[in-house]
Amino acid sequence: MKYSLFLFGVMLLVWSCGTPKKTVLQAPKPILVQPDTVKLEASRENLIDTRQVLDTLFGAAEVPVVLTTEDRVREMMREGINKNADWTEAMHYDVRKPNFVIIHHTAQTSINQTIRTFQLPHTKVSSHYVIGRDGQVVQMLNDYLRSWHAGRSKWGSITDMNSVSLGIELDNNGKEPFSELQIRSLLVLLDTLKTKYSIPFTNFLGHADIAPTRKDDPSAFFPWKRLAEQGFGVWYDEYNLQMPPENFNYVDALRIIGYDVSNLRSTIIAFKRKFIATDTSETLTDYDKRVLYNLYKRYF
Structure with missing residues (x-):
């Protein structure tokens, strides 16, 4: 009995002095958290609100509407020229207030060529507007800036027409009629x-x-009568043409209208190109004198 107790004690001592077993740590199992439905829906609403705010501030993205040239001309007739004109800048100008409009033809082959001409440093020429054959209107200078379109010129007592006028160039070579779309756009711009x-x-x-x-533009094809009927320029009453009195001085009449008569031959040709068109000789016929007399009486 004593021996058994002794043996049990020895075994217990050996076991207690042995190397302890290492404990292996197990990674905790992940806890699955279900999304909070209320918070998720609130986030979605907030996202929608943010987009609405961005759309309000910067405008919602829209597919651009491509208009034909004819549609653009119709829009200009409804809304005015400033909302629909394209813009590209010229480089030669000064500042002044406009009180005249001077109409030109470009004598070039395309509107792009004209625009290019007005953007070259060495040309020293520019205009406020250019109108293409298809009715496209391109503004190249602010209306209050003094463009370089008139050159050496005179009307009445004014010897610097650039300082008081707006220049409009029509894409036309001077040898053919002006297109209907071009004239319609011009009328909108003039108005x-x-x-x-x-x-x-x-x-x-x-x-x-x-x-x-120096100049012969716009050519005899230009519809001055049509413009006058719309309130842009003067025209004679072709149904009430009277022979002027014997003391009628046609040189004074031309001067009073505004023409520079220092070179009378050139002035008569310019007058007839505009008001007679079918005859641009340097001599005033009896019919020409009737037209001049009618204009003189009607407006001056």
Whole structure:
């Protein structure tokens, strides 16, 4: 019995002095958290609100509407020129207030060529507007800036027409009629400018009116009568043409209308190109004198 107890004690001592077993740590199982349905829906609502705010601030993305040239002309007739004109900048100008509109033809082959001409440093020429054959209107200078379109010119007592006028160039080579779309766009533009700056109807002129010794634009194809019927420029009453009195001085009449008569031959040609069109000789016929007399009496 004593021996058994002794043996049990020895075994217990050996076991207690042995190397303890290492404990292996187990990674905790992940806890699955279900999303909070209320918070998730709130986040979605917040996302929608943010998009609405961005759309309000910067405008929602829209597919651009591509208009044909004819549609653009119709929009200009409804809304005015300033909302629909394209813009590209010229580089030659000064500042002034407009009171005249001077109409030109480009004598070039395309609107792009004209725009390029107005953007070259060495050309020293520019215009406020260019109108293409398809009715496209391109504005190249702010209306209050003094463009370099008139050159050496005179009308009445004004010897610096650039300082008082807006220049409009029509894409035309001077040898063919002006397109209907081009004239329609021009009429819209003229109406806009006349209304905006209170330009008198008598102050819508051609380049040849103010520079008869140098220029012949716009050509005899230009529809001055149609413009006058819309309130842009003057025209005679073809149903009430009377022979002027014997003491009628046609040179004084031309001068009073506004023409520079220092070179009478060139002035008569410019006058006839505009008002007679079918005859641009340097001599005033009896019919020409009737037209001149009628204009003189009607407006001056």
